[in-house]
Amino acid sequence: MTAARILNLPNVRTLQAGGALMALIALVCIFALATPSFFTTANVWNVTTQATLLLIVALPMTMVIMTEGLDLSIGAVVSLGTVVFALALKAGVALPAAVALCLLVGGTLGAFNGALVGGLGIPPFVVTLGTMGVAGGFALVGADERDLVGLGAGVTALWNGRLVGVPVPVWVAAALYALLHLALFHARFGMAVVSLGGNREALRLAGRTVAGHLVAVYALAGVCAALASLLLAARIDGGNPTAASGMEFDAIAAVVIGGTSFVKGRGTLFGTLVGTLLITVLRNGMNLLALTSSIQVAAIGVLAIAALALGARGQRP
Amino acid sequence: MMTLYSEQSRTLLLRLAVVAVICAAMAVVVEPFDTAGNLMTVLRQASLLFLLACGLTLVIIAGGLDLSIGANVSLSACLAAAAMKATGQPLVGVGAAVACGALIGLVNALVIGVLRVPAFVATYGTMWIVHGIAYAFMGGDSIYGFSPAFRQLGTGFLAGVPVPVFIMAGFLLMGSLFAHRTVWGQQIYAIGANPTVAHLSGVPVARRLELVYVLSGLMAGLAAVVYLARLNSADAELGDSLMLQAVAAVLIGGTSLFGGSGSLAGTFLGCFLLAVVLNAMNLQGVSASWQPIVTGAIVIASVLFDGLAKRRR
Numbered sequence: 204m205t206a207a208r209i210l211n212l213p214n215v216r217t218l219q220a221g222g223a224l225m226a227l228i229a230l231v232c233i234f235a236l237a238t239p240s241f242f243t244t245a246n247v248w249n250v251t252t253q254a255t256l257l258l259i260v261a262l263p264m265t266m267v268i269m270t271e272g273l274d275l276s277i278g279a280v281v282s283l284g285t286v287v288f289a290l291a292l293k294a295g296v297a298l299p300a301a302v303a304l305c306l307l308v309g310g311t312l313g314a315f316n317g318a319l320v321g322g323l324g325i326p327p328f329v330v331t332l333g334t335m336g337v338a339g340g341f342a343l344v345g346a347d348e349r350d351l352v353g354l355g356a357g358v359t360a361l362w363n364g365r366l367v368g369v370p371v372p373v374w375v376a377a378a379l380y381a382l383l384h385l386a387l388f389h390a391r392f393g394m395a396v397v398s399l400g401g402n403r404e405a406l407r408l409a410g411r412t413v414a415g416h417l418v419a420v421y422a423l424a425g426v427c428a429a430l431a432s433l434l435l436a437a438r439i440d441g442g443n444p445t446a447a448s449g450m451e452f453d454a455i456a457a458v459v460i461g462g463t464s465f466v467k468g469r470g471t472l473f474g475t476l477v478g479t480l481l482i483t484v485l486r487n488g489m490n491l492l493a494l495t496s497s498i499q500v501a502a503i504g505v506l507a508i509a510a511l512a513l514g515a516r517g518q519r520p
Numbered sequence: 521m522m523t524l525y526s527e528q529s530r531t532l533l534l535r536l537a538v539v540a541v542i543c544a545a546m547a548v549v550v551e552p553f554d555t556a557g558n559l560m561t562v563l564r565q566a567s568l569l570f571l572l573a574c575g576l577t578l579v580i581i582a583g584g585l586d587l588s589i590g591a592n593v594s595l596s597a598c599l600a601a602a603a604m605k606a607t608g609q610p611l612v613g614v615g616a617a618v619a620c621g622a623l624i625g626l627v628n629a630l631v632i633g634v635l636r637v638p639a640f641v642a643t644y645g646t647m648w649i650v651h652g653i654a655y656a657f658m659g660g661d662s663i664y665g666f667s668p669a670f671r672q673l674g675t676g677f678l679a680g681v682p683v684p685v686f687i688m689a690g691f692l693l694m695g696s697l698f699a700h701r702t703v704w705g706q707q708i709y710a711i712g713a714n715p716t717v718a719h720l721s722g723v724p725v726a727r728r729l730e731l732v733y734v735l736s737g738l739m740a741g742l743a744a745v746v747y748l749a750r751l752n753s754a755d756a757e758l759g760d761s762l763m764l765q766a767v768a769a770v771l772i773g774g775t776s777l778f779g780g781s782g783s784l785a786g787t788f789l790g791c792f793l794l795a796v797v798l799n800a801m802n803l804q805g806v807s808a809s810w811q812p813i814v815t816g817a818i819v820i821a822s823v824l825f826d827g828l829a830k831r832r833r
Contacts, residue, residue, distance in 0.1 A: 273640065319820070323827035328585065328640040329767070329777055330823060336764050336816025343809035452648050455641070465638050501652035504645045511642075512635035 219462030219514060220474035227481045234488035241491055248370065252362075254483040255376035256438075259431040260450060261457040261475050262383050263424040268458050269470040270399035270420055272320060272327040277428050277454055279339035280312055281447035284432025286342045289351040289442025298357060306429045312338055313425020314418050321417030335451075342444035351442035361437035372434050379427065384472055396420060400468025452500070456507035457482050464514055481506075531774050532786055539793050550800045558799070560682055566795040567688035568674075568746055570788050573766040573773075574695050575625075575739030577787045578732045580770055581699070583712040583779025584639040586733065588628060589740040589766060591650040593759030596620040596744035598654055601663035601754035610670035614745050621741015622734055624650055629733035633726050647763070654756040664753035674749030684746055688788070691739075695784045708732060712779030761812065768815045769794050771822035778830060794818070 235242040260277050267274045284305050291301035316334055320327045364371045387393035395416045398406040403413050435446055459465075460481060461474025482503055489499045552558060572589055579586045596617040604613035624646065631642040676683040699705040707728050710718040719725050740759075748754055773790030775782025797818075798811060 275644070319824065319827070323824065323831065325823045325827040326640075326777055328587075328644075329771075330820060332587075332764065332767065333816040333819035333823070336812040336819065338816075340809055340811070340813030340816065344807065344813070347807060347809060449648070452644075455644070459641075465641065495656060497652040497655035499652075501649045501656070504649035504652065508631055508635070508637060508642065508645045511637040511645075512631070 219510065220471060220477055222513075223460050223462065223474065223477045223481055223510075227477055227484065230481065230484050230488065234484065234491070238488070238491045241488060246487070246491075250480075250483055250487050252370045252372050253487065254479050255370075255372040256431050256434055257450070257453055257457060257483060258376045258476065258479045259379055259427050259434070260424075261454040261479050262379060262472055263420075263427040264451075264454045265458045265461070265463050265470050265472055265475045266383070266387065266396050266420050267327075267424050268455070268463050268465060269396055269468045270417060271465060271468070272417070272420070273331065273455070273465075274313075274316065274421065274424050275328060275331040275451050276312065276316065276334035276338055277424065278447045278450035278452070279335045279342065280309055280425060280428040281432045281435060281450055282444050283312075283338045283342040283345070284309055284429045285436040285439070285446050286345045286351065286442040286444055288433060288436045289354060290345055290349070292354050292358065293349075293351065302433060305433060306426055309425040309427075309429025309432070310422050311425070313428070314422040316425070317418035317421030318414075320421065321414035327421075339444070339448065346442060346444040352440065354436065354440055358437050359440050362434055363437075375430070375434065379430070380472065380476065387472060392416075392419070397468040400466070400470075402468075449500070453482055453503065456503045459507050459514070460510045462510070462514065465511075532783065532789070535772075535774055535786060535789050539789055539796070542793060543796055546796060546800045550803050552803060558803075560677075560680075562792070562795045562799050563685050564682040564750075565799065566788070566791040567682070567684040568743065568750065569762070569765055569769055569791040569795065570688045571684075571691060571743035571746060572740055572762055573769045573787050573791055574691055574784050575732075575736035576766050577770050577773070577775050577782060577784055578695075578699070578708060579736045580775050580777060581712045581779060581782045582708045582729060582732045583715065584632070584729065584732065585643060586625075586628065586736045587640060587643040587763060588624060588647040588650055589736060590759040590761070590763030591647045591654065592621055592624045592737055592740035593744045593747060593762055594756055595624070595650050595654040595657070596741040597748045597754045597758050598658055598663070598756060600745055600748055601666070602657075604666055604670065605663055608667075610667060613666075613670070613748075617744045617748070618738060618741040621744065622738040624740070625734040625737020626730075628737065629730040632733065633730055651756075658754075658756040660756075662753050662755035666749070666752055671749050671752060674746050674751070684750070687746060692784055692788055699784060704728065704731070709780055712781075714780070764812060764815050764819065765794060768818045768822070771826070772818060776826055776830075777823055778826070 240246060260281065264274060264277065287308050288301055288305045291304050292298070296304070312334060316327070316331050319325050319330045361371055366374055387396060395406060395411055399413065399416060406413055406416070432447070436442055439446060457478035458475050461471065461476070461478035463470030463474060485502065486499050489502070572593065576586055576589060599620045600613040600617035603616040604610060628643050628646055631637050631646065632639050673683055678686060699708070707718065707723045710721065710723055711725055711728055715725055744759070747758065751758070769790035770787050771777065771790070772793055773782065773786035773788070775786060794815070797814060801810060801814065
């Protein structure tokens, strides 16, 4: 609080995104000194490309959390997406149709979540917990004893290919960032998202539907999860029913580290971008230092809870 | 006789009827379902799940949620297994599991109460942290082969009835008395119904919330002991599928996600119903991949009815 006042920053959110940015810079310096293989051109591109998958699901997650919601089904939906995409391609479906099918599955699951949350006022973490079980189970059933590996060079180019020297996934993530930034801060839709978290009554009084906007936000999260699943399938050159399990954890952590709050619709996409990079750098550096994934998860969990606790302190009067 | 006609008893009887109908249907459709041996298998499964779900029931009645219980079971069971292998003393193992479970519950309570992180995010975070610790601790291995005396806790029979059923019955009785016949129990209902009113009526809200999260963690540790005795092997994935099942059991048992209403007896019925369904799927040779689909669908259906009922009120 006092720090925010002394630095004359507009609010705690900005401060926290700034803090995360400083932590990111510090982390890059530490890893650059600790391992010679970290700050190389190849690894910088590697980290940037890897971060795109997380960013694509973390950006819509920011909107979901701004509406005082949560989507725990994201990881399972991404995994299911890779299986659906691979099954469709293996069955001889044309690439554009397979992509459309995958986006449709993601969007439908998301819209279903949104309908239960918005239409009936059921707590989102329980609805999406159920969807997580259903989507994860269908991914396992769909992949059951089927060959889902080897999708062809046309698909893997989605991950490996470069346009003007920049990897394709980076273009996709950048386009999504720009699109969602416009939607959130320069369109009526964004006003509605902020009101969903800050003041639902105002939205209702303005004659706009609360349920409809919630369906849209969750459906967006589902479509983006499907988009991430396409890139993930291209990366692993196949479908895998557990490829992205737990991805929602990284996404939620990225959002809260970036300073988005679970109350009052306060959030920024820039903070989420910083949080995403922080988590990806942390994981990459810990990988290079040969620390196992389970330790990485625990570290990210502690970081996220610390960020939430800091945010909660800042909000106290 | 008054209590028999209360709202809660009526919904409980209704659920009992639903369970009876489903069991009857299974007995007709599924081949070796209606044997005494299979009934005992189902009862044992339901009792194991109840140990985990009863603590969660109190948390949900108080208007909270504990997503960390599945990971808690994994870590507690692994620690218990390691402790028993190191010392050869079953009691040390039980102590390790219960202490680990209660400690995780305490961490949840502090993160929620002192750091003011929303319950579902806090317990979701601790779930992954505990999950990570369990995987790091086990390093991909499993620990198996425990003393026959210890294994009796999970696999033994007393008078033809599995031992876990007796453990479950003890906790059901004690828990129900605690919830319905003590001031603390009633305060937990009051907090779930309306925390502000409870606070204004002099209920120590923060203290009671701490209590329910510690109890939830402690019961997860205890459930870990009995699961370990039943499975005779511990690995870091042991409790992974249990959190969703426990949430499903509590919700079908009639405990409202919005807090303030529910019962442990209902939760046992929920555990039994879930065990019946999963057992029947098993007997029919349905792939285990379908289990999370059915469990997830049950969770969604339960909250759907809960939400519709709330809207009618």
